[in-house]
Amino acid sequence: MTVFVAPDIVKTRHWHRLDDGRIQCDICPRFCKLHTGQRGLCFVRQNLDDEIVMTSYGRSSGFAIDPIEKKPLNHFLPGTPVLSFGTAGCNLACKFCQNWDISKSREMDRLMSQASPDAIARAALDRGCASVAYTYNDPVIFHEYAIDTAQACRDLGIKSVAVSAGYVCAEPRAEFYQWMDAANIDLKAFTERFYHQITGGHLEPVLETLKYIKHETSVWLELTTLIIPDENDSEAELEAMTQWVAENLGPDVPMHFSAFHPDWKMRDKPHTPAKSLLLARDIALKNGVRYAYVGNVHDKSASSTYCHNCGSLLIGRDWYDLDEWNLDNSACRFCGERCAGVFDQHPGDWGGKRRAVTTNRVT
Structure with a gap:
C-alpha cells in the first residue's frame, strides 16, 4: 500500500515576470507582485525560485x-450528501469572515489531513456522496488541487461543487469551471464601497464571474449574500442587487440571504x-427572482x-431535512411547470447529518 504524502510545493501556470524582477500572480484580480520568497495575500501562493x-x-x-x-445549494441534487474540504488561506480579507480560523490561517501545520485527488474521489464514492465540495476557504487559491480532484471525481461519476467568492481572473476561471458541475458564489454586497473597505476586493470582477458561469458554462449556479446590519442591508442596495440578478442572470438563479453573526x-x-432576511427575500421575489x-x-x-407558476409547495425544508417532495421529472406535480435545477427523480435522505471523515495521509 502506497501512502500519499503531500508535496511541499506544486508549480503553477498563472503568473508572469515583471520588468522590476518581481513576479505577478495572475490567479485573481489582486495581482500580487512578489519578490523572491514572498507569499501573496492568500499565503499559499509564493514566489519561489522565480516562479x-x-x-x-x-x-x-x-x-x-x-x-x-x-x-447552500437548494436546487442541485436535494437531500444528497457532499464530501466537503478546504485548505488554508484566502484571496480576500473579509472583516466578517465566518471561517476566519481556516481562511486567515498562516500556519501550514494546521493542514493535518493529507489526501491525493484520487483518494478524495474514491472516498466520496465509497461513502455514497453524490458530489465533492471545494469549500471552507476559497478554491480559487487551491486551483490546481481542486481541478485535479474534480477530474478524478468526474472519472468516477462524482459531481464537483465550488463554493467561492468568485474573485478570479478570466483564464483560470475558464480552466476551473470546465470541471465544476455546480457553484454557490458569495455575492457579498452590491456596492464598491463594501467590497473595497470590508473585503479588500472589488465588485466588478465578481459580477463578471457570475455572468461567465451563467452564460458561458453548464454549471448550475446559486448565490449567497450574508446580510450584515447597516452594511449591505438597505432596501436600495437590495433592490439594485436583485434587479441586476434578474436582468443579467435571469429569474432562475436562486438567491440565499443568510444571517450574520459577529465574528x-x-x-x-x-x-x-x-426581518432583514425576509425583507431581502421579499424584494428578490418582487423583482423577478423565482427562488x-x-x-x-x-x-x-x-x-x-415553491412553483413559480402556481405557487404550490415543491420541496419542503425543515433546516436541512426534506419533508415534502412534489416534483415529477423536475416539474411541478400540480401544474406541470418545470422547476429550474438539477434533480434526480427522487430526493436523497441524508438530512441534516454532518459526519467528519478521517483522511490523514489517505492512500
Whole structure:
C-alpha cells in the first residue's frame, strides 16, 4: 500500500515576470507582485525560485460529509450528501469572515489531513456522496488541487461543487469551471464601497464571474449574500442587487440571504434580525427572482421551494431535512411547470447529518 504524502510545493501556470524582477500572480484580480520568497495575500501562493508555486497541494484543514443544502445549494441534487474540504488561506480579507480560523490561517501545520485527488474521489464514492465540495476557504487559491480532484471525481461519476467568492481572473476561471458541475458564489454586497473597505476586493470582477458561469458554462449556479446590519442591508442596495440578478442572470438563479453573526474583525455588529432576511427575500421575489431563501435561521416557509407558476409547495425544508417532495421529472406535480435545477427523480435522505471523515495521509 502506497501512502500519499503531500508535496511541499506544486508549480503553477498563472503568473508572469515583471520588468522590476518581481513576479505577478495572475490567479485573481489582486495581482500580487512578489519578490523572491514572498507569499501573496492568500499565503499559499509564493514566489519561489522565480516562479509562483502552490504550497498547500494535497493538504486540507479537514474533511466532512455535509448535506448539499449546507453549501447552500437548494436546487442541485436535494437531500444528497457532499464530501466537503478546504485548505488554508484566502484571496480576500473579509472583516466578517465566518471561517476566519481556516481562511486567515498562516500556519501550514494546521493542514493535518493529507489526501491525493484520487483518494478524495474514491472516498466520496465509497461513502455514497453524490458530489465533492471545494469549500471552507476559497478554491480559487487551491486551483490546481481542486481541478485535479474534480477530474478524478468526474472519472468516477462524482459531481464537483465550488463554493467561492468568485474573485478570479478570466483564464483560470475558464480552466476551473470546465470541471465544476455546480457553484454557490458569495455575492457579498452590491456596492464598491463594501467590497473595497470590508473585503479588500472589488465588485466588478465578481459580477463578471457570475455572468461567465451563467452564460458561458453548464454549471448550475446559486448565490449567497450574508446580510450584515447597516452594511449591505438597505432596501436600495437590495433592490439594485436583485434587479441586476434578474436582468443579467435571469429569474432562475436562486438567491440565499443568510444571517450574520459577529465574528473575526466585526464583533461589534449585532446578529442579523430575521426581518432583514425576509425583507431581502421579499424584494428578490418582487423583482423577478423565482427562488429566494433565508439561511442560518429556522424559517421553514422561507427555506422551502415553491412553483413559480402556481405557487404550490415543491420541496419542503425543515433546516436541512426534506419533508415534502412534489416534483415529477423536475416539474411541478400540480401544474406541470418545470422547476429550474438539477434533480434526480427522487430526493436523497441524508438530512441534516454532518459526519467528519478521517483522511490523514489517505492512500
